[in-house]
Amino acid sequence: MRCNYCEWRCELGPQQYGVCQMYYVDQGEIRERFPHRWSSYSVSRMESLPLYHAYPGARCMTIGTTSCNFMCRYCSNGFVARRDPAEQIARMYVLSPEEMVRMARKLGCHNIVFNVNEPTVSLQTLAELKVHADEAGLPMGCLTNGYTTEESTELLCSIFSFMNISLKGFTPEFYQEYLGARDLEPVLRNIRRIAQTCHVEVTTPVIQGVNDGELMEMADFVADIDPQIPWHVFRLLPEHEMTEARYPSIDAINEALHDVRKKLDYVYFHNFVGSDWVNTICPGCGHEVIERFSLGCGGDRLCAFDCQDNRCPVCGQEIKIHGTRVLWNAMEVAR
Amino acid sequence: MSVVIVDAREWQNMLDLRTGKKIQVDSPAVTMTRGVLKRHPYPGDLDLQSNRWVTDTALDLIHTYTPRLVCLSYAQQYFSSRFKPLTEKELAQMINDVFEEAERFLNESGYTPVIVGTGDMTELAGEMELSKLDGLAFTSGWSARYAGLHQPSIRDLEHISGLPGFERLVSREEWINLFDAAPYDAEIIPDYLLVAREGWSFRAAGTPLRRAVRVPAACFSIPVATPLGEAQNITGIRALVEKNLENTKIALIVIEGVGLRHFPLPHAACSNSVDWYYYEPGEGQYLTLTTGIHQVFTYPSGYRYHQEDHEQKEYPLSGYFTKMTEHTLGEDFNGRSIAVGNRSMFTHMVYGADISVECFARNLYNQGCMAVIHRTK
Known part of the structure; x- marks a missing residue:
């Protein structure tokens, strides 16, 4: 029986688990091997994920499971995402969806964001979590590589109302060589589809000399969907198999983004401490409507929000924001 | 105002430590520190060259600033032993290597050492x-x-x-x-x-x-090696340094993840505890060491630090530190001081040295390094 969660469409059996090693077949149905198991839960700032245009200032409970359907050579969470999930399972948290939502409330979080590994490998558990999160009034978001099938993309959209989708390159060759995936096309298809119903931000880690020449094409693609989609250009942090790689030049990438910024309203360049390019500038008049501070991998934070009712106070231009600005310590939820 | 220079490799920015706002300051100390950061890119917390980076950076810094007090933190062996499945032989080699780095600093600089081990690790x-x-x-x-x-x-x-x-x-x-x-x-x-x-x-x-x-072992006492005398308690180490600074150039060297069991130099045991409580390596132990007062409740174990992480929180580059620690060894000393450490996030806060250089890593992710100039004398 073939898995229909991601575009690998792996052949599954009772002891045949596919590329991600997270699903199997039992009595003619695809099931998760490790339901309700979590590698982590913690508190994070929305801006750290990064999600810059959804619930600015919110306190998120970030969660993750284990494994991935990509094999990124630079994976920053390889110690969770690239290891055999069966080896990790004894050290994972066992929490039912109800317990997970209760934890989010105890931590005073305003939403739940799946950000450690790829949500596609745990969609059944996440669909269950969605039911309980809805009851508690907690929106759910995620970071995804966008390699879902058309069917499971619909499931993804039904679970998450805001997503940051990685567009890691713009050629099939890059996806094959650096990410271990088959193709780029499903990712492009899914970004188009998800942007129709969910809040979408896009992230691209730049490997100098490899995918920096594709930035303009990527910007054209995103702009064609919606020039107001926020785009996070990341300076690659060489991890996992690429720890010996050179850190990309910040000045060179910033220079390459000069023309890209004319195509999209919200282009950010970060993933390094002290970045100058994390603030939101009103596309109408150039007023700085949201100020942030970037600690790179230490996480970004909201510093100032001059954008009441999601409009620029100077020219009245609407600023694309999903939800509303949230005070960090608002709604400290009692047990 | 304390000036921060972040160095993300081949790119630097200058910020106000308290607000995180971008600033422009021109001074000889800024120029010097920029050069030091540029010449010494941080290899990473688990990299075997990480402790060498501490020594090299400190030697470079003292060459120009000529401090009387040097504070060094060597932490690579602590990070590696905490997160990597090392053999006893590998661990022993790492401990040998870090003491060689400390010795190299002392030999090349001529400072008198006060070497403190923060405690052993156990499986x-x-x-x-x-x-x-x-x-x-x-x-x-x-x-x-x-x-x-x-x-x-x-x-x-x-x-x-x-x-x-x-x-x-x-x-x-x-x-x-x-x-x-x-x-x-x-x-x-x-x-x-x-x-x-x-x-x-x-x-x-x-x-x-x-x-x-x-994880850190039960270390009710920690080793201190120095020709300057003995400290009975972790709160007494600062006084030991202070009383000798007038006549002696001192290097306070903190070796993380090494305790009485593995400390290779002649040493005295110094209490790291009060009754059942002992300090684990971390900001509480450091602050106690550098202020001479128990700092167990400044950022207490198990407190919900995220509640203070609102957007008005100051010192965004200093982890969950919400204010400058007062009366640190470096702040109270009227001579020149520097600190260098591959313990990110709080080296600039705990020593209070005039100029500090530390790695900028979070959860072992290497983002470069950072210098803080609190003052110059």
Whole structure:
């Protein structure tokens, strides 16, 4: 029986688990091997994920499971995402969806964001979590590589109302060589589809000399969907198999983004401490409507929000924001 | 105003330490420090060259600034032993290497050493998961032995007392009464402190994603090696340094993850504890060492630091430090001082040196390095 969660469409059996090693077949149905198991839960700032245009200032409970359907050579969470999930399972948290939502409330979080590994490998558990999160009034978001099938993309959209989708390159060759995936096309298809119903931000880690020449094409693609989609250009942090790689030049990438910024309203360049390019500038008049501070991998934070009712106070231009600005310590939820 | 220079490799920016706002300052100290950062890119917390980076950077810095007090933190062996499955031989080699680096600094600089080991590491015996409580358990600061418990139920307390690696439950009042500590905000102290037996660790909200293979051992005493005398207690190390600074150029060298068991130099044992409580490597131990006062409640184990992480929080580059620590060794010393360490986030806060250089890494992710110029003399 073939898995229909991601575009690998792996052949599954009772002891045949596919590329991600997270699903199997039992009595003619695809099931998760490790339901309700979590590698982590913690508190994070929305801006750290990064999600810059959804619930600015919110306190998120970030969660993750284990494994991935990509094999990124630079994976920053390889110690969770690239290891055999069966080896990790004894050290994972066992929490039912109800317990997970209760934890989010105890931590005073305003939403739940799946950000450690790829949500596609745990969609059944996440669909269950969605039911309980809805009851508690907690929106759910995620970071995804966008390699879902058309069917499971619909499931993804039904679970998450805001997503940051990685567009890691713009050629099939890059996806094959650096990410271990088959193709780029499903990712492009899914970004188009998800942007129709969910809040979408896009992230691209730049490997100098490899995918920096594709930035303009990527910007054209995103702009064609919606020039107001926020785009996070990341300076690659060489991890996992690429720890010996050179850190990309910040000045060179910033220079390459000069023309890209004319195509999209919200282009950010970060993933390094002290970045100058994390603030939101009103596309109408150039007023700085949201100020942030970037600690790179230490996480970004909201510093100032001059954008009441999601409009620029100077020219009245609407600023694309999903939800509303949230005070960090608002709604400290009692047990 | 304390000036921050961040160096993200081939790119630098200058910020105000308190606000995080971009600033422009031109001074000889800024020019000098920029050059030091540029010449010494940080290799990474687990890289075997990481401790060499401390020595090289410090030697470069003292060449121009000529301080009387040098504070160094060497932490690579601590990070590696905590997260990598090393053999005893590999561990021994790392400890040998870090002492060679300290010795290289001393030989090339001529400073008189006060070398402090923060305590040994021991293999992780087991973890106690605290996710299913009615109340909220929280771990902070990479602490293994301690966790905070907030608003527990009777059922929680019964459950915890039956956990295999559990040592003791300490109420807030009992904990506070144990110490003659620096001023603190009692509100942030958890209702209960949970204490694990040696080798055991708690897992709860706040526990890092990366799993440890070793944790700090039970170190009620730590080694101090110096020709300047003896300190009976961790709070006495500062005085030992201070009283000799007038006549001697001193290097206070903190070697992380090494305690009485593995310390290779002749040393005296110095108390690292009060009754049942001992310091694990971290900001509490550092602050106690550099202020001479117990700092156990400034950022107490298991407190919900995220509640203070609102957008008005100052010192965004200093982790969960919300204010400058007063009366640190560096701040109170009227001569010149520097600090260099591959302990990110708080080196600039705990020593209070005029100029400090530290790696900028978070959860072992290497982002470069950072210098803080508090003052120049």
